[in-house]
Amino acid sequence: xxxxxxxxxxxxxxxxxxxxxxxxxxxxxxxxxxxxxxxxxxxxxxxxxxxxxxxxxxxxxxxxxxxxxxxxxxxxxxxxxxxxxxxxxxxxxxxxxxxxxxxxxxxxxxxxxxxxxxxxxxxxxxxxxxxxxxxxxxxxxxxxxxxxxxxxxxxxxxxxxxxxxxxxxxxxxxxxxxxxxxxxxxxxxxxxxxxxxxxxxxxxxxxxxxxxxxxxxxxxxxxxxxxxxxxxxxxxxxxxxxxxxxxxxxxxxxxxxxxxxxxxxxx
Amino acid sequence: xxxxxxxxxxxxxxxxxxxxxxxxxxxxxxxxxxxxxxxxxxxxxxxxxxxxxxxxxxxxxxxxxxxxxxxxxxxxxxxxxxxxxxxxxxxxxxxxxxxxxxxxxxxxxxxxxxxxxxxxxxxxxxxxxxxxxxxxxxxxxxxxxxxxxxxxxxxxxxxxxxxxxxxxxxxxxxxxxxxxxxxxxxxxxxxxxxxxxxxxxxxxxxxxxxxxxxxxxxxxxxxxxxxxxxxxxxxxxxxxxxxxxxxxxxxxxxxxxxxxxxxxxxxxxxxxxxxxxxxxxxxxxxxxxxxxxxxxxxxxxxxxxxxxxxxxxxxxxxxxxxxxxxxxxxxxxxxxxxxxxxxxxxxxxxxxxxxxxxxxxxxxxxxxxxxxxxxxxxxxxxxxxxxxxxxxxxxxxxxxxxxxxxxxxxxxxx
Numbered sequence: 262x263x264x265x266x267x268x269x270x271x272x273x274x275x276x277x278x279x280x281x282x283x284x285x286x287x288x289x290x291x292x293x294x295x296x297x298x299x300x301x302x303x304x305x306x307x308x309x310x311x312x313x314x315x316x317x318x319x320x321x322x323x324x325x326x327x328x329x330x331x332x333x334x335x336x337x338x339x340x341x342x343x344x345x346x347x348x349x350x351x352x353x354x355x356x357x358x359x360x361x362x363x364x365x366x367x368x369x370x371x372x373x374x375x376x377x378x379x380x381x382x383x384x385x386x387x388x389x390x391x392x393x394x395x396x397x398x399x400x401x402x403x404x405x406x407x408x409x410x411x412x413x414x415x416x417x418x419x420x421x422x423x424x425x426x427x428x429x430x431x432x433x434x435x436x437x438x439x440x441x442x443x444x445x446x447x448x449x450x451x452x453x454x455x456x457x458x459x460x461x462x463x464x465x466x467x468x469x470x471x472x473x474x475x476x477x478x479x480x481x482x483x484x485x486x487x488x489x490x491x492x493x494x495x496x497x498x499x500x501x502x503x504x505x506x507x508x509x510x511x512x513x514x515x516x517x518x519x520x521x522x523x524x525x526x527x528x
Numbered sequence: 529x530x531x532x533x534x535x536x537x538x539x540x541x542x543x544x545x546x547x548x549x550x551x552x553x554x555x556x557x558x559x560x561x562x563x564x565x566x567x568x569x570x571x572x573x574x575x576x577x578x579x580x581x582x583x584x585x586x587x588x589x590x591x592x593x594x595x596x597x598x599x600x601x602x603x604x605x606x607x608x609x610x611x612x613x614x615x616x617x618x619x620x621x622x623x624x625x626x627x628x629x630x631x632x633x634x635x636x637x638x639x640x641x642x643x644x645x646x647x648x649x650x651x652x653x654x655x656x657x658x659x660x661x662x663x664x665x666x667x668x669x670x671x672x673x674x675x676x677x678x679x680x681x682x683x684x685x686x687x688x689x690x691x692x693x694x695x696x697x698x699x700x701x702x703x704x705x706x707x708x709x710x711x712x713x714x715x716x717x718x719x720x721x722x723x724x725x726x727x728x729x730x731x732x733x734x735x736x737x738x739x740x741x742x743x744x745x746x747x748x749x750x751x752x753x754x755x756x757x758x759x760x761x762x763x764x765x766x767x768x769x770x771x772x773x774x775x776x777x778x779x780x781x782x783x784x785x786x787x788x789x790x791x792x793x794x795x796x797x798x799x800x801x802x803x804x805x806x807x808x809x810x811x812x813x814x815x816x817x818x819x820x821x822x823x824x825x826x827x828x829x830x831x832x833x834x835x836x837x838x839x840x841x842x843x844x845x846x847x848x849x850x851x852x853x854x855x856x857x858x859x860x861x862x863x864x865x866x867x868x869x870x871x872x873x874x875x876x877x878x879x880x881x882x883x884x885x886x887x888x889x890x891x892x893x894x895x896x897x898x899x900x901x902x903x904x905x906x907x908x909x910x911x912x913x914x915x916x917x918x919x920x921x922x923x924x925x926x927x928x929x930x931x932x933x934x935x936x937x938x939x940x941x942x
Contacts, residue, residue: 293825296804303825316593318615376628383632467621468628471638472581472614480586483615487587488799488826 278508282501288494308495317492319499322477326460327503329391329476333398333459334452340399341406341451348407349414363407366400372464374400379468389471397469398462402455409454413447449511457504556667556864563659564856568667571857576608580858582847583622584643586615590820594881598874603865609858614639623648626850630657637852640859643694645845646683650925652848653690659849659856661689666860668867671891677921678844678886684924691846692863696886697813698842698915699742700833702908707808712834716750716777723784729808731785731801734792734940735932739812742841744931745923747774750838755920762926767934774931775938782939803827813843815915816882819906832908835918842919844886869896878905884912 288294289308291301312319347353348360366374378397379388387393425439441448463478470476481500484493558568565571580603586592592613600611616622622642629637644652652658664674672679672693680687703712707729713722723730733740749755751773757766782789786807793801795812802810803826814820821827847866849859865871869892875881876889882905889900905911 291825293828295828296806305825311589311593314593316596317589376624379625379628380632383629383634388634389638463617464621467616468625471625472583472612473638475614480615482617483586484589485587486617486796488796488821489587489589489824491825492589 279505282498282505285494285498285501288490289498291491294490305491308491311492312495312499317496318475318480319477319496322475322480323499325391325474326477329395329398329466329474330456330459330503332395333402334456336395336399337402337406337455338448338452341403341455342410342448344403345407345410346414349411349417350419363404365404367404371401375465375468378465382469388469389473391474394466394470394474394476397465398459401462401465402458405454405458406451409447409451410444413444413451417443453507453511456507460500460503558665559667559669560665562662562665562856562860571860572607574857575855575861578855578858579610579612580640580855580862581612581614581638582641582643582859582862583614583616583619583639585617585619586613587617588820590824598871598881599862599865602871603862606865607861609861611862619644619648623651626652626657626852627655629852630655635852636854637850638854639850640853640855641847641849641862643845644691644848645843646685647925649682649691649846649848650685652850653685657851658690659851659853659859662849662856662860663687663692663846663863664689666692666864666867668864671867671887673888673891678842682846683843683922684926687846691848692867693844693886694847694863694866695845696842696884697845698815698835698884698919699746699811699813699840700815700817700835700910700915702802702810702812702818702827702831702833704802704805704808704828705830705832706828707805712809712832714834715837716747720777720781720784723781726808727784728786728788730781731787731789731793731798731807731809732811733795733798735935737792737795739795739798740792741928741932742813743811744774744778744935745841745928746836746838747777748931749841749920750836751777754838755841755923758923758927759921761924762930767927767930771931771934771938775934775942778935778939779942799826802831815884816878816906816909818908819878819882822906822908833910835910835915839918839920841922842915843922869893872896873899876900876903878903878909882906882909884915 287301290304290306292303292305292307294301311317344363348356375397378400382388382393382397387396421439421443422435425435430438461478462476463482466474466476466479477496477500481493481496484496487493556568558565558571562571565574582595584591584595592615595613596611600613603609603611619642622639623644626637626639642648663669664672669692674680674687679693682691701712707726708722713719719730732743735741735744745758748758748770752758752770757763757770786793786801798807798810799821801807803821805828815833818827818831818833822829822831847859847863849856849863853859867887872885872887872892873896875883876885889897
């Protein structure tokens with residue numbers, strides 16, 4: 262009985278998650294799809310031909326978006342993991358202020374912050390470069406990494422690390438065999454967040470990249486503001502593909518250790 | 529005199545035909561000074577092997593592909609200039625970037641060329657953030673009649689050599705023949721009658737929407753019997769003389785609008801409403817928009833366009849070079865190529881670009897004029913003659929602001 266319920270739930274989740282993508286899929290093969298037709302009256306592979314043509318710059322955008330998102334994810338872990346651990350496990354003066362400051366990039370409208378950041382980056386000669394774009398993506402990404410990981414660390418006891426240390430494990434061994442397995446599922450969720458936030462950045466990429474770094478949102482968003490849904494649908498399918506892929510890959514991990522998800526309650 | 533001109537023409541033609549590809553440029557000379565370069569040959573030499581970053585709205589696959597193929601590949605072949613088209617959601621994004629860079633004192637930015645007009649041009653020009661003057665000096669500026677107000681002014685802002693012509697826009701109405709028939713209402717009187725007989729099928733975008741604002745300007749022109757009263761500086765007495773009749777007309781129209789005028793759609797939404805037969809009319813600055821949308825499957829085949837008997841507003845759009853463009857030479861070469869006969873032929877060909885050119889065909893060779901005359905336009909596109917005959921000028925921005933404010937107070941809030 263329980264098995265049946267689990268299956269039904271899973272199927273429902275898949276339907277809810279994927280149903281909105283289905284019309285996109287149909288749109289991307291349609292040439293004319295007008296009310297009141299239930300299905301397109303004319304079909305075409307032109308949107309996909311456009312996606313594959315060099316003019317669409319989808320391939321270039323995909324490669325740039327992917328490499329930026331990977332670099333940003335790695336940097337987020339390097340910066341966010343120690344910060345999250347310190348915030349969750351230690352008490353110190355000014356902790357509330359730091360927690361609050363970490364939230365600021367989520368609260369302040371992106372465009373306001375980005376204008377100021379642009380000025381600073383210009384002075385630091387970070388504009389119009391790959392690394393500049395990665396750094397500006399870090400700003401909205403780090404809060405999510407810290408938020409998720411500090412709640413993970415809040416539910417995480419350091420006793421096992423102490424035990425390992427008394428048994429002679431070095432710092433690396435403790436991290437590799439005790440800390441990492443303990444936080445792995447949470448880290449996966451946090452990395453997924455940062456990856457997707459970087460993946461969806463538009464205005465920051467445009468301002469800091471100055472058009473020298475073309476990413477997928479930069480080729481997709483003009484079509485959403487335009488009228489040709491077929492092209493927008495085809496490019497947006499390319500756009501959501503990594504998200505769906507990441508979700509499928511990580512859902513197995515998360516399903517196994519659902520206890521980690523319980524930690525979200527803290528902040 | 530005539531013979532003298534003829535001899536020069538023959539000389540020019542001979543020099544053109546003497547050489548291969550690049551030789552055509554040997555005859556090209558700067559018509560006046562441009563900052564940083566002595567001769568056109570200097571410009572060509574400085575630009576060879578460089579990249580031009582052209583920031584432009586990127587929401588049309590057709591325009592994107594057309595630009596890459598018919599401008600990008602050509603300037604590469606002719607001048608060794610690589611065109612990097614940077615797609616924008618909104619031209620203001622590029623303008624903001626330049627404003628930021630100027631605030632931070634950046635002398636070398638990344639934007640070489642921007643597709644621009646109106647408010648965005650005014651912002652950059654009034655802040656002294658443009659390279660130039662240059663546009664009256666590039667060789668093909670000889671095809672532009674700079675004394676024509678359509679080139680000398682961009683929404684009331686003096687161009688003064690800071691931007692070069694690119695496209696031409698004219699306001700047209702689109703209608704669905706399935707709902708309206710073959711004879712659309714081409715006057716404001718007829719439109720009111722038609723809406724009364726067929727309520728819910730006409731609407732226009734609300735202010736501050738750009739398209740809605742233009743629609744209201746047309747009502748003002750109609751009430752005043754022409755655009756003349758609104759072309760000078762703003763005059764409150766003139767405004768008060770005509771405005772009540774405008775509000776009366778629009779308020780009379782309101783109950784018969786889509787959703788009884790309780791809400792007004794955005795311009796981009798009106799396209800969807802027309803495509804899906806929820807309304808019978810759309811309007812906008814693109815005379816070729818209906819044809820493009822039919823070809824792309826966005827519109828049904830039954831959409832056609834018309835202009836008002838009293839005329840419709842037209843304007844030009846331009847390309848401009850920011851003050852900190854890393855490659856002004858390359859940018860000028862692209863702007864110059866846009867005005868070339870070769871490209872203009874592509875641009876005006878309905879089977880290629882299908883754009884209206886801002887330049888009159890008579891500025892080019894007789895072969896060119898013959899070719900343009902032979903083009904057959906899409907059935908949904910009006911002929912250049914019909915459009916030109918109906919063309920009306922834009923009023924200065926001060927008038928536009930007053931009309932928009934008046935609409936909000938007297939139509940929206942009534």
